[in-house]
Amino acid sequence: CFAGNAALLGCSDVIIATRASNIGMGGPAMIEGGGLGVFKPEQIGPSSVQHANGVIDVLVDDEVQAVAAARHYLSFFQGRRADWSAPDQRALRSVVPENRLRVYDTRAAMAGLVDEGSLLALRTGFGIGIHTALARIEGRPVGLIANNPLHLGGAIDADAADKAARFMQLCNAHGLPLVSLIDTPGFMVGPEVEQTAQVRHVSRMFVTAAHLRVPFFSVVLRKGYGLGAMGMAAGGLHAPVFTVAWPTGEFGAMGLEGAVRLGFKKELEALPEGPEREALYQKLVAKSYANGEAMHMAATLEIDAVIDPLDTRAWLARGLASARVGAPGLRFIDTW
Numbered sequence: 355c356f357a358g359n360a361a362l363l364g365c366s367d368v369i370i371a372t373r374a375s376n377i378g379m380g381g382p383a384m385i386e387g388g389g390l391g392v393f394k395p396e397q398i399g400p401s402s403v404q405h406a407n408g409v410i411d412v413l414v415d416d417e418v419q420a421v422a423a424a425r426h427y428l429s430f431f432q433g434r435r436a437d438w439s440a441p442d443q444r445a446l447r448s449v450v451p452e453n454r455l456r457v458y459d460t461r462a463a464m465a466g467l468v469d470e471g472s473l474l475a476l477r478t479g480f481g482i483g484i485h486t487a488l489a490r491i492e493g494r495p496v497g498l499i500a501n502n503p504l505h506l507g508g509a510i511d512a513d514a515a516d517k518a519a520r521f522m523q524l525c526n527a528h529g530l531p532l533v534s535l536i537d538t539p540g541f542m543v544g545p546e547v548e549q550t551a552q553v554r555h556v557s558r559m560f561v562t563a564a565h566l567r568v569p570f571f572s573v574v575l576r577k578g579y580g581l582g583a584m585g586m587a588a589g590g591l592h593a594p595v596f597t598v599a600w601p602t603g604e605f606g607a608m609g610l611e612g613a614v615r616l617g618f619k620k621e622l623e624a625l626p627e628g629p630e631r632e633a634l635y636q637k638l639v640a641k642s643y644a645n646g647e648a649m650h651m652a653a654t655l656e657i658d659a660v661i662d663p664l665d666t667r668a669w670l671a672r673g674l675a676s677a678r679v680g681a682p683g684l685r686f687i688d689t690w
Contacts, residue, residue: 356381356398364689367524368476370412370423375401377409408480408517408690426474430488430495431528438469438493446663450537450576450602454643457507460500461485463535463575467667469493481517483510483542488530492671497525500535501586503576509542510582512555518585519558520688522566527685531569531674534587534594539609540580559585563593567680571673573666574599574648574657580608595677596658598669603648603660610646614638 355363355377363369363377371377378399386392405413412423429435446466451458465473468489475487485500499518501508510518525532541556563570563585572587572594583605584590591597606613615622618638625631644650648660661669 356395357384364409367527367687368411368427369409370414370420370427371401371404371410372414372416372420373401374416375404375410377401377404405479408477408513410479411476412474413479423474427488430474430490430530434495435490435493438472438490440492440667441466441470443664443667446666449663450600454576454602454604457503459504460502460535460537460575464489464498464500467491467533467535467670468496468498473498476521477517481511481513481515483508483514484518486517486521491533491667491674494671494674495530496670496674497521497530497532498535499532499586501538501582503537506542508538508577509540510538510556510559510585511542511547512550512552515541515556515559515585516690519562520690522559522562523687526562526566526568527687529568529679529682531571531677531679532566532588533670534570534572536572536574536578536583536586537576538579538582538586539577540582541585556581556585560589563588567682569673569677569679570594571670572597573670574603574605576600576602576604577609578603578605580606591657595673596669598659598661598666599648599651599657600663600666601648601660603651603657604643605646605648605651605656606642610639610642614642 357380360377360379376395376399381398382393382395401410401413404410414420414423446463449458449463449466464485464487468491472490473487475485477486483502483505485502487498489496489498499521522532542552566588570588587597588594614635622631622635625634651657652660
C-alpha cells in the first residue's frame with residue numbers, strides 16, 4: 355500500500371494489516387525516481403516497522419483474520435448487544451499482587467471486567483506504557499485505557515500519551531464511554547525524556563479529555579500518583595462520572611519512596627547509614643502510605659468509594675446505565 359493509497363489509509367480511524375503487508379508514502383518507483391535508491395517493495399514499511407511505530411492498529415496473520423478483526427471492530431459501533439456473558443469476577447481480587455512493589459499485567463483486569471470475547475486491543479505495538487482497547491460491559495460498547503506497570507513501572511511517556519489521547523478522540527467521535535484503569539507513578543521525567551517533547555505530548559491527554567462528550571469512569575487499581583494519574587482521570591479525580599479505587603489503591607503527589615527521600619532528606623542524613631536510617635525511612639514510607647491509602651482518600655472525599663474488585667463491573671454497569679453521551683460535536687480524530 356504505497357503513495358496515494360497510503361495517504362488514504364492514513365486517514366482511517368483504524369488500520370488493520372497482515373504481517374505480510376508493506377505500507378509507505380512512496381513505493382519503489384517513486385523512491386528511485388527521487389534519487390533515493392533502489393528498493394524492493396518488501397523493504398519499504400514492513401508490518402514489523404509500521405506496527406511498532408503506531409501506524410498499524412491491529413496486526414493479524416492473514417486476510418481471514420483481517421476480515422474477522424474488521425467485523426469485530428465495526429460491531430462496537432452498532433449499538434448494544436443483548437447476548438453477553440461475564441467472566442468470573444472473583445478472579446479480579448487476585449490481579450494486583452499483595453506486595454505493592456511487584457509488577458503485574460493490567461490486561462488481566464481489562465479482560466476480567468468486560469464481556470467474554472469482546473476485548474479488542476488497539477495499537478498494541480506502540481506506546482506500550484498504556485493499553486487501549488474496545489470492549490463491552492453487559493453488551494454496551496466502551497473504550498478501555500489502562501496503565502502498563504510492566505513498562506517503566508507504569509509511567510507515561512510521550513508515545514503512550516499520544517496513543518491514549520488519540521484513542522479518547524476515537525471514542526468521543528463515536529459516542530463510546532471511556533473506562534480508565536489507573537496504576538501509574540506519573541508522567542515519565544528526566545533530561546532524556548524531555549528530548550522527546552514530553553511537555554507537549556503528555557498535555558494532549560488533558561486537552562483531549564477537556565473536550566469529551568462521553569461519560570468517563572476511573573478505577574484506581576494501585577498507584578494514583580502525580581499529574582500522570584490526573585491525565586488518566588480526564589484531568590482530575592473529580593472529573594470522571596465517578597472515581598473509585600480498589601483496596602490496593604494509593605495516592606500522592608509523587609511516588610512515596612521518592613517523596614520520603616526528598617522531603618525527609620535532612621532527617622535521614624542525620625542518622626548514620628545503616629539499620630537505624632533504614633528503620634526511619636521505612637517508618638516514614640509507612641506513614642505516607644497510610645495517609646495516601648485508598649480508604650483515607652475516600653474518607654476525605656477525594657475519591658467516591660473504595661470497592662471490592664469483584665464489584666467493579668457492577669459499578670461500571672450502573673454508571674453506564676445512568677450516564678448519557680453529550681450532544682455531537684466536532685467528530686475529529688487525529689490521524690496520529
